[in-house]
Amino acid sequence: MNGVEKASPFIFYGVERTLKGTSRRFTIIGYDVFGGLGGPKNLTAGREIRHAHYEMVAHEKLGFRLGEKVPLGIHTYTVVGLFKNGTAPDGEPLVYLSLPDAQEVIYLRDNEEIRNQRERLYRTLTRPGLLSPQQSEKYIPQLQPDTHLVNAILIKLAPGADSESVARQIKNWLYFSVYTTDQQVQLMLQGRLAKPKNQLLLFRIILIIVSVVIISLVIYTFTMEKIRSIAVMKLIGAPNRVIIRLVLEQALLLTVCSYLFGLIVIHNTYHLFPRFVLLNMFDDTATFFVALAGAVIASLLGIWQALKTQPAEALGGH
Amino acid sequence: MEILRTDGLSKIFGSGRLEVRALEDISFSVSPGELIALLGPSGSGKTTLLLCISLILDPTVGTIVFDGDTIYKNGWIGIDMRRLRREKIGFVFQTPNLIPFLTVRENVLFPLELVGITGKAVEHRVMELLEYMEIADRRYFLPALLSGGEQQRVSIARALANRPKLIMADEPTAALDTERGKKVMSLLKKIAGEQQTAVIAVTHDVRMVEGFDRIYMLQDGRMNNT
Numbered sequence: 001m002n003g004v005e006k007a008s009p010f011i012f013y014g015v016e017r018t019l020k021g022t023s024r025r026f027t028i029i030g031y032d033v034f035g036g037l038g039g040p041k042n043l044t045a046g047r048e049i050r051h052a053h054y055e056m057v058a059h060e061k062l063g064f065r066l067g068e069k070v071p072l073g074i075h076t077y078t079v080v081g082l083f084k085n086g087t088a089p090d091g092e093p094l095v096y097l098s099l100p101d102a103q104e105v106i107y108l109r110d111n112e113e114i115r116n117q118r119e120r121l122y123r124t125l126t127r128p129g130l131l132s133p134q135q136s137e138k139y140i141p142q143l144q145p146d147t148h149l150v151n152a153i154l155i156k157l158a159p160g161a162d163s164e165s166v167a168r169q170i171k172n173w174l175y176f177s178v179y180t181t182d183q184q185v186q187l188m189l190q191g192r193l194a195k196p197k198n199q200l201l202l203f204r205i206i207l208i209i210v211s212v213v214i215i216s217l218v219i220y221t222f223t224m225e226k227i228r229s230i231a232v233m234k235l236i237g238a239p240n241r242v243i244i245r246l247v248l249e250q251a252l253l254l255t256v257c258s259y260l261f262g263l264i265v266i267h268n269t270y271h272l273f274p275r276f277v278l279l280n281m282f283d284d285t286a287t288f289f290v291a292l293a294g295a296v297i298a299s300l301l302g303i304w305q306a307l308k309t310q311p312a313e314a315l316g317g318h
Numbered sequence: 319m320e321i322l323r324t325d326g327l328s329k330i331f332g333s334g335r336l337e338v339r340a341l342e343d344i345s346f347s348v349s350p351g352e353l354i355a356l357l358g359p360s361g362s363g364k365t366t367l368l369l370c371i372s373l374i375l376d377p378t379v380g381t382i383v384f385d386g387d388t389i390y391k392n393g394w395i396g397i398d399m400r401r402l403r404r405e406k407i408g409f410v411f412q413t414p415n416l417i418p419f420l421t422v423r424e425n426v427l428f429p430l431e432l433v434g435i436t437g438k439a440v441e442h443r444v445m446e447l448l449e450y451m452e453i454a455d456r457r458y459f460l461p462a463l464l465s466g467g468e469q470q471r472v473s474i475a476r477a478l479a480n481r482p483k484l485i486m487a488d489e490p491t492a493a494l495d496t497e498r499g500k501k502v503m504s505l506l507k508k509i510a511g512e513q514q515t516a517v518i519a520v521t522h523d524v525r526m527v528e529g530f531d532r533i534y535m536l537q538d539g540r541m542n543n544t
Binding site: 228229232233234235236237238239242310311312314315 | 365368369372374375400401403404405407408409411412415417418428429432476488
């Protein structure tokens with residue numbers, strides 16, 4: 001096809017399997033291991049899959065070691081590579097297999113299930129007026145589900161090709177849905193990730209409100225402890241802006257220290273979160289400015305208390 | 319010229335049956351370099367008078383003239399009271415009331431920064447004051463590390479920072495033993511004599527007012543010159 005440099009089949013699906021005695025959720029990706037698209041990138045250990053069967057590359061979060069044998073379905077796979085960056089859209093760790101292996105793990109059923117299905121098909125086909133028992137026996141193997149299905153075909157555009165025109169060709173000619181990489185990202189963000197994203201946003205808003213209340217009470221307590229000093233400052237003629245600056249500086253300092261502490265803790269522990277967490281500079285910066293705004297709000301109670309302090313409170317003994 | 323003069327100053331709290339006359343017809347004055355004491359038992363109106371002439375409490379009637387300007391005549395006359403306090407009045411309290419999270423040097427520096435004095439002049443003035451109070455070697459200490467007498471000397475240094483025309487001292491010896499109390503009073507006398515600063519000291523301890531130029535007795539809100 002014009003504008004297409006390379007195309008290769010691709011399959012991915014989420015599974016829940018027992019690994020080392022624990023039930024784990026992860027996403028399997030099957031790709032053409034002989035030069036196809038969609039394979040693992042930036043391995044932290046080992047190598048990519050080089051053989052057609054029984055090798056896997058896994059996310060470090062699954063806890064596998066290089067060379068470890070992992071039973072999946074009816075076969076055992078050897079871990080040949082590990083990686084750290086990369087996750088399924090729902091944050092589950094990824095496992096890469098060759099395309100046929102991945103198809104086998106998802107579609108291959110155990111013998112009992114195959115026998116049951118054959119029996120059900122046999123009963124259906126031999127109903128009066130349909131097929132004879134001999135004809136049914138003949139057709140049943142051909143009616144078994146195809147295990148060579150893929151989810152998608154990945155396409156690499158030829159240099160200089162227009163993605164819109166290639167997409168149009170595929171849509172018009174093959175009647176497939178076509179998404180560019182950017183569209184895939186948007187689809188993911190607005191679809192599958194939108195709800196968790198909103199849940200996290202809500203969680204973050206609640207945390208910020210709780211933080212503002214806590215900082216506000218801390219600042220209020222600090223201010224109450226300094227009432228006499230504030231009264232002295234007022235008595236010796238400190239203008240209100242000096243008092244406000246004092247309380248505000250205290251709130252901002254507390255917030256900046258808390259923010260730095262939180263940032264260090266997050267950047268050193270996010271890998272322990274059960275799902276893959278992507279930290280980005282924009283979120284950190286936005287959180288910093290929201291926290292600063294929170295500090296200003298939190299200091300209002302302290303400022304109010306400071307401003308209503310009478311200079312006369314500096315006179316007399318304690 | 320007098321630094322401070324009051325004429326017929328009265329302060330009444332409440333009204334009707336609950337009316338309390340805290341000050342009644344108080345008239346007195348203080349000139350540069352003069353040291354006067356306001357003596358009286360508890361409830362005599364000493365602190366109320368101090369609050370009124372420190373521009374913190376509104377008198378009910380009367381006149382206050384400060385440094386030649388009438389600033390109160392049955393009501394405040396267009397003055398920035400905080401500005402007047404920070405530029406022309408120094409305060410010494412019963413307890414030193416130093417700001418606990420600032421060092422000795424920073425406590426003395428604070429009033430200078432409030433009036434916008436910066437640079438080498440500030441450092442020079444702070445050292446001058448701390449040496450005058452014989453406490454320069456403690457300049458980097460926090461107040462909590464000083465004795466009561468040392469803290470009171472720092473508070474006097476702070477009161478003098480902006481070269482005030484008047485120092486208001488509210489029971490400055492109450493928290494000190496007799497010997498240290500007398501030293502503080504001597505220091506106030508020295509300041510009045512050497513720097514021509516007027517000093518008004520409120521006290522209930524007659525032993526502390528030896529050598530003062532004038533002593534006013536307050537009793538039930540009325541003043542007698544002794």
